[in-house]
Amino acid sequence: MTAATTTFRWRESSILPGFGLAFGIAVTALSLIVLIPLAALFLKAASAGPADIWAVATSPRTLAALKLSFTAALVAALVNAVFGLILAWVLVRYEFPGRRLIDAAVDLPFALPTAVAGISLAAIYAPNGWVGSLLAPLAFKLTIPFTDLSFGFDGKVAYTPLGVMVALIFIGLPFVVRTVQPVLEELQSDVEEAAALLGASRVRTIFRVILPPVLPALMTGFVLAFARAVGEYGSVIFIAGNVPMISEIAPLLIVIRLEQFDYAGAAVVATMMLLISFALILAGNLIQARARRRFGDV
Amino acid sequence: MTRPVYSRLLRAGLVLGAFTLCFGVVAGARAQTELLNVSYDPTRELYREINAAFIAEWNAKNPDKKISTIRQSHGGSGAQARTVIDGLNADVVTLALAGDIDAVAERSKKLPLDWQKRLPHNSSPYTSTIVFLVRKGNPKAIKDWGDLVKPGVQIITPNPKTSGGARWNYLAAWAYAEKAFNKDEAKVRDYIGKLLANVPVLDTGARGATTTFTQRGIGDVFLSWENEAFLALKEFGADKFDIVVPSLSILAEPPVALVDANVDAKKTREQAQAYLDFLYTPKGQAIIARNFYRPRNPEAADSKDVANFPKVELVTIDDVFGGWKKAQPTHFGDGGTFDQLYKPAR
Amino acid sequence: MSDATLSSAAATAPARSPSRARGESPVVQFVLIAVSLAFLLLFLLLPLVTVFIEAAAKGWEAYRAAITEPDALAAIRLTLLVAAIAVPFNIVVGIAAAWAVAKFEFPGKNLLISLIDLPFSVSPVISGLVFVLLFGAQGYLGPWLQANDLKIVFALPGLILATVFVTFPFVARELIPHMQSLGSSDEEAALTLGASPWRVFFSVTLPNVKWSLFYGVLLCNARAMGEFGAVAVVSGKIRGLTNTMPLHIEILYNEYMGAAAFAVASLLAGLALVTLVLKTLLEWHYGDVIAASRRH
Numbered sequence: 010m011t012a013a014t015t016t017f018r019w020r021e022s023s024i025l026p027g028f029g030l031a032f033g034i035a036v037t038a039l040s041l042i043v044l045i046p047l048a049a050l051f052l053k054a055a056s057a058g059p060a061d062i063w064a065v066a067t068s069p070r071t072l073a074a075l076k077l078s079f080t081a082a083l084v085a086a087l088v089n090a091v092f093g094l095i096l097a098w099v100l101v102r103y104e105f106p107g108r109r110l111i112d113a114a115v116d117l118p119f120a121l122p123t124a125v126a127g128i129s130l131a132a133i134y135a136p137n138g139w140v141g142s143l144l145a146p147l148a149f150k151l152t153i154p155f156t157d158l159s160f161g162f163d164g165k166v167a168y169t170p171l172g173v174m175v176a177l178i179f180i181g182l183p184f185v186v187r188t189v190q191p192v193l194e195e196l197q198s199d200v201e202e203a204a205a206l207l208g209a210s211r212v213r214t215i216f217r218v219i220l221p222p223v224l225p226a227l228m229t230g231f232v233l234a235f236a237r238a239v240g241e242y243g244s245v246i247f248i249a250g251n252v253p254m255i256s257e258i259a260p261l262l263i264v265i266r267l268e269q270f271d272y273a274g275a276a277v278v279a280t281m282m283l284l285i286s287f288a289l290i291l292a293g294n295l296i297q298a299r300a301r302r303r304f305g306d307v
Numbered sequence: 308m309t310r311p312v313y314s315r316l317l318r319a320g321l322v323l324g325a326f327t328l329c330f331g332v333v334a335g336a337r338a339q340t341e342l343l344n345v346s347y348d349p350t351r352e353l354y355r356e357i358n359a360a361f362i363a364e365w366n367a368k369n370p371d372k373k374i375s376t377i378r379q380s381h382g383g384s385g386a387q388a389r390t391v392i393d394g395l396n397a398d399v400v401t402l403a404l405a406g407d408i409d410a411v412a413e414r415s416k417k418l419p420l421d422w423q424k425r426l427p428h429n430s431s432p433y434t435s436t437i438v439f440l441v442r443k444g445n446p447k448a449i450k451d452w453g454d455l456v457k458p459g460v461q462i463i464t465p466n467p468k469t470s471g472g473a474r475w476n477y478l479a480a481w482a483y484a485e486k487a488f489n490k491d492e493a494k495v496r497d498y499i500g501k502l503l504a505n506v507p508v509l510d511t512g513a514r515g516a517t518t519t520f521t522q523r524g525i526g527d528v529f530l531s532w533e534n535e536a537f538l539a540l541k542e543f544g545a546d547k548f549d550i551v552v553p554s555l556s557i558l559a560e561p562p563v564a565l566v567d568a569n570v571d572a573k574k575t576r577e578q579a580q581a582y583l584d585f586l587y588t589p590k591g592q593a594i595i596a597r598n599f600y601r602p603r604n605p606e607a608a609d610s611k612d613v614a615n616f617p618k619v620e621l622v623t624i625d626d627v628f629g630g631w632k633k634a635q636p637t638h639f640g641d642g643g644t645f646d647q648l649y650k651p652a653r
Numbered sequence: 654m655s656d657a658t659l660s661s662a663a664a665t666a667p668a669r670s671p672s673r674a675r676g677e678s679p680v681v682q683f684v685l686i687a688v689s690l691a692f693l694l695l696f697l698l699l700p701l702v703t704v705f706i707e708a709a710a711k712g713w714e715a716y717r718a719a720i721t722e723p724d725a726l727a728a729i730r731l732t733l734l735v736a737a738i739a740v741p742f743n744i745v746v747g748i749a750a751a752w753a754v755a756k757f758e759f760p761g762k763n764l765l766i767s768l769i770d771l772p773f774s775v776s777p778v779i780s781g782l783v784f785v786l787l788f789g790a791q792g793y794l795g796p797w798l799q800a801n802d803l804k805i806v807f808a809l810p811g812l813i814l815a816t817v818f819v820t821f822p823f824v825a826r827e828l829i830p831h832m833q834s835l836g837s838s839d840e841e842a843a844l845t846l847g848a849s850p851w852r853v854f855f856s857v858t859l860p861n862v863k864w865s866l867f868y869g870v871l872l873c874n875a876r877a878m879g880e881f882g883a884v885a886v887v888s889g890k891i892r893g894l895t896n897t898m899p900l901h902i903e904i905l906y907n908e909y910m911g912a913a914a915f916a917v918a919s920l921l922a923g924l925a926l927v928t929l930v931l932k933t934l935l936e937w938h939y940g941d942v943i944a945a946s947r948r949h
Contacts, residue, residue: 025840026850028757034749035765035825038742042817043772046783049793053786070646096689103682111690113933117697119872120925122879123777124899125918128906129700132707135523139703140695168508168525179696211677233773240776243881243899250508250519251466253649257509260778260882265511267886268385268469270392270410271641272786279779286774343891351908380891381904394790394799395807395889415790514907522911542909 047283054280057273065277070253071262075281078259079289081170082238085177086185090231093185094223100186101193115186118179123243130176131248134167141167168250173258176244181234188230192223232293239286342377342579345397347384347471347561348513349535353598354379354401360594361585365578374578383512384471391415391566398570398579401563403471405429406631408564417568431560432586433600436621437472437479439551440520440529440536447527451553452483455528456501463526464506465516467639471561472513474639476530479557481638482627486555500648521548532559534599537615550617558621704922707915719905719913720920727893728901729920734809735897736877739816743873747824748866752858754825755832756840766829772821780818781886784811807889812897815883820873827869831862864935875928879921 054062065071099105100112118126134141144166166172196219204214242260250256257265259282266275346354358377366373380387380395384403391397392414402408405423412418423430441449447460455462465473480502481495488494508525510516513535520529521539528551531539536550563583570576585591589607596608605613628634638644677685708716719725750769754762772780786792788805798805805811839861843853859866881899888895896904898921905914 024844025756025837026844027854028753028759031749031752032757032759034746035753035769038746039750039765039768039821042814042821043768046787046818047771047775049787050779050783052793092689092692095685096692099686099689103686105686109933109937111693113929114693114697116929116932117701117925120875120879120928121701122881122899122902122918122921122925124881124902125704125879125921126700128902128914128918129703129707131523132703133699135525137524140699167523168519175696179700182696236774240774240779241882242776242778243885246511251511252507252509253466260776261511263776263778263782264386264886265466265469267782267785268383268389268511269641270385270389270414272791274641275782276786279776279782282776283779290774348907376893378891378894380889381907382890390807390889392791393785393806394795394804395891396804512907518907518909538909 050276050279050283053273053276057277061273062277065274066281070257071259071278071281073254074257074259074262074278075285077170077173077255077257078239078282079285081173081177081258082181082235082241085174085181085238086231086235088174088178089181089185089234090227093182093230093234094189094227096182097186097189097193101190116183118181119183123180123241124247126179127176127244127247130179130244131167131172134172134175134248136165136167138167141165167248168252168256170256172248172250173245173256176248177238177241180241180244181238184233184237185227185230188226188233189223192226196222228293228296232290235293236286236290240282340372340374340575340578342374342398342575342582343380343396344377344399344401344582345380345387345391345395346401347387347403348381349472349532349538350401350561351379351381351514352538353534353595353600356594356598357586357591360590361582364585364590365581372578377582383465383469385469386511391417396569396573397566398573398575399563399565399583401561403559403561404474404631405560405562406474406635407471408562409631411564411566415568417566418564419567422564423562425565426563426583427587428603429560430562430564431603432563432583432591433561433595433602435533435559435561435600436556436619437476437530437553437559438533438536438556438617438619439553440531440539441527441549441551443547443549445549445551449528449551452480452555453487455480455505456498460505460528461507461526462502462505462528462530463508463510463516463520464530465513466509466511467645469511470513470516472532472535472559473516473530475532475557475559477638477645478624478628478634479553479555480530481644482557482622483553483555485627496644496648499644500650503645503649533601533616537599552617552619555620555622557627558623560624701922701925704915704918707911708919710915711912715912716916716919719910719916722913724893724896725901725913725917728896728898728917731809731812731896732878732898735812735816736874738813739820739877740870740874742817743820743824744866744870746821747828747869747873750825751828751832751862752854754829755835756837769825770822772818773826775818777819777880777882778886780883781815784814784818784887806887807891807895809895811887812884812895815887816877816880819880819883820877823873823876824866824869827865827872828862831865832858835861868932868935871928871932875925878924 057065096115100108100115131138133139134144136142136145166175201214201218204218205211209217240260242258242264245258246261249258249261251261259278263275263278263282266272266278344354344358354377358379362374362377380390380397382390384407388400388402388407388411391400391411400408400411408418408422409420412420412422426432439449441447447454447457449455449460454460464476467473467477477499480499484495484498488498508516508519510519513532516529517531517535517539519525521543529536529539536548540548540550563586565576565579565583567576570579586595587603589604592602592604592607593609593612596602596605596612599612599615601616602608602613624630624634628637636643720729750765753759754766785806787794788798788811789795790799792806805814839857840853843857844850848856879899880897881903884897885900885903888897888900890896890900890904892901892904898917902914902918902921905911905917
């Protein structure tokens with residue numbers, strides 16, 4: 010690894026052939042498919058001029074949409090982190106009928122097209138849907154202090170920010186389960202047993218012995234679920250209600266700006282989304298790196 | 308070391324991929340006269356019928372210049388205009404309002420700015436209007452625009468930023484308010500603000516809004532194209548919904564236009580022109596009326612279909628708002644009245 | 654995560670038995686299992702079941718008619734064609750990227766890995782938007798394309814580009830960690846014995862990573878066939894011409910043909926199930942290798 014820094018060489022000598030070809034293909038494809046198009050996006054956003062960029066970026070509607078996209082993705086990723094961890098735990102540690110079936114089903118959101126998921130989620134969680142009709146009588150009013158996002162539940166899921174979260178939970182779940190599962194599988198049970206023998210309670214063992222090494226993987230899963238959820242479009246628009254300022258997600262706002270022939274505005278919102286998610290992913294990776302240093306790479 | 312089976316499989320896969328690619332290119336290059344009609348959301352059923360009738364008539368008359376297919380693309384009117392501006396090869400555009408075709412003309416320069424003068428009746432072969440669709444028995448007693456701002460009434464309308472129909476909705480409400488409040492601008496704005504505050508779901512297109520109201524059971528009243536309202540009755544049964552006709556509504560003129568640069572490049576001008584002209588013929592007008600659009604020439608249509616249309620006082624966009632060129636930026640542009648008045652309740 | 658990961662995964666795999674579950678009381682176990690099942694049922698299985706129930710709502714005849722109607726067939730063909738081009742492309746690029754990253758050291762390697770992962774965190778809508786900005790008639794290359802009578806957006810190339818963009822990381826993501834964990838000693842031995850480079854690749858490297866490659870291809874293919882947001886922006890939605898299956902589903906849904914929409918959706922859901930079954934079979938037989946390769 011350090012060869013590159015001491016004496017600069019393009020690559021460490023290896024007797025394996027094909028570096029030029031493989032590297033060339035990868036970089037060319039990456040540039041053509043990903044980098045140049047994204048550069049066009051930044052160029053377009055920049056073409057709007059500082060005043061217009063500022064106007065679009067700070068308009069209440071843009072801010073509300075970004076806030077919804079990021080908070081809903083955050084909440085969904087948190088829900089997924091909690092339930093994904095439980096699910097992974099159950100799948101790894103317990104033996105029960107249908108375990109392998111459940112294990113396979115976890116990957117469903119990877120395979121099911123998002124539009125299909127959106128349509129069926131909307132059908133299920135609408136007020137006249139299977140689950141929606143059950144939830145309607147459960148309405149309650151509970152405003153969490155110090156947040157302006159109202160979490161009072163009025164019995165509706167579809168066509169509210171809750172609907173957005175449901176869709177995002179759906180698409181994000183496998184990321185958490187699939188990153189945590191292998192780590193749980195590798196945990197050596199002798200450490201746990203030692204902890205138990207030394208008199209640690211089960212709860213203490215879980216929090217002091219089991220969770221710490223799982224944490225980096227959980228963070229990775231969380232960040233992946235979050236990154237995927239922030240940009241999600243297909244499954245969300247069917248269930249969101251799309252009311253500006255309330256249930257309008259940022260990707261939809263991009264589409265709407267585009268439909269108003271406002272290419273630069275669309276590019277500005279898109280660029281903001283990209284920059285914020287990169288910053289968050291970077292932050293997540295840093296936290297994760299610190300966690301890894303602290304608990305060791307497991 | 309035997310070469311594993313799947314490396315052969317991989318090669319077979321690559322060959323197959325290359326083959327399908329070639330096949331796709333060849334299939335794409337087949338020379339046939341096809342027309343592409345880029346239209347807005349609610350006209351799906353209308354143009355399915357029009358296309359079949361027109362192709363039959365044209366091919367019978369012109370066996371040497373047969374049309375094989377008329378392709379359709381549907382979506383929110385603004386979105387559809389955008390795809391044409393971005394290069395979708397439409398032969399004709401049939402959108403919800405003149406403003407969207409104006410945008411195509413201005414930005415793509417593929418048709419002249421005065422396109423609306425080229426066909427009769429402002430290039431609109433039919434008109435429509437905005438009515439209310441309510442749940443059976445009209446439980447919230449919604450009779451007119453004034454009832455929409457009552458507390459507790461939930462209104463479904465698409466987003467005027469993306470849906471042509473929603474822009475007509477908005478302007479119809481505005482026209483009513485101007486009349487009701489005697490052009491007192493403050494009161495008009497107050498009324499529109501209250502109306503918008505009663506909207507719980509804002510779909511991007513007319514069709515999405517119809518689905519929300521009819522299939523998802525959201526809202527008490529749906530501000531709808533007249534044809535969408537009739538279609539909903541037909542699709543879901545007249546025992547589920549009622550149509551309420553307000554005291555005043557707007558004369559919606561969804562226009563059609565030839566995209567000159569595209570038809571010249573594709574050498575389809577003759578067919579495309581005939582296609583648009585067909586909409587004005589008695590046969591076309593009869594199909595239009597059967598699909599719940601108001602024909603320009605009611606005599607051509609089945610009198611039973613024409614009898615469906617309720618009498619209602621209609622104002623025009625030119626009279627009240629000075630045309631789309633003025634109404635569009637004032638009301639729906641960035642920072643227009645919609646942006647100012649839309650303050651959803653939290 | 655290196656060879657140690659692999660061996661420890663192999664070592665602990667047999668330990669996946671009830672005896673390890675001595676930690677929690679049966680009540681806690683039961684509650685946790687119940688919570689997991691309820692969560693899965695509510696968020697994953699119900700949507701899937703709904704698709705099939707709604708698809709069957711109008712009977713077999715209506716179902717058959719919905720999926721054999723010309724526009725539906727055209728959408729199916731187009732979806733298969735797009736996947737048939739996008740997936741092999743990503744296989745080649747993914748293998749090349751993995752070879753460069755896993756077998757060699759070079760400056761900027763981590764940057765390359767991050768960039769390959771980039772499309773994954775880009776909203777599908779943005780993935781479509783960038784190609785419109787680049788190739789649309791009003792875009793940077795639009796006038797040139799028009800002058801040369803080339804069509805990219807609202808035609809097959811645009812659909813393929815958007816799909817390739819969205820599925821770009823899938824194959825590489827699976828291959829890179831696996832190839833890294835395997836090291837280069839096998840290849841070096843084969844080369845020393847006089848095998849030609851291609852022979853080494855096809856006879857040594859590919860067999861070693863075949864299952865993670867297959868796994869990546871499955872996920873890549875599922876996403877390629879199911880992509881909606883990116884494709885919606887570049888398609889133009891011309892029925893029978895540029896409508897892929899997910900777009901066709903949306904159109905049917907919007908035409909009050911719910912049963913038909915869910916019928917076509919059930920094909921994609923069926924594809925999803927086949928993908929899952931294949932993947933599960935794969936894991937049952939080669940679980941350790943795949944579990945190791947999944948850690949990244």
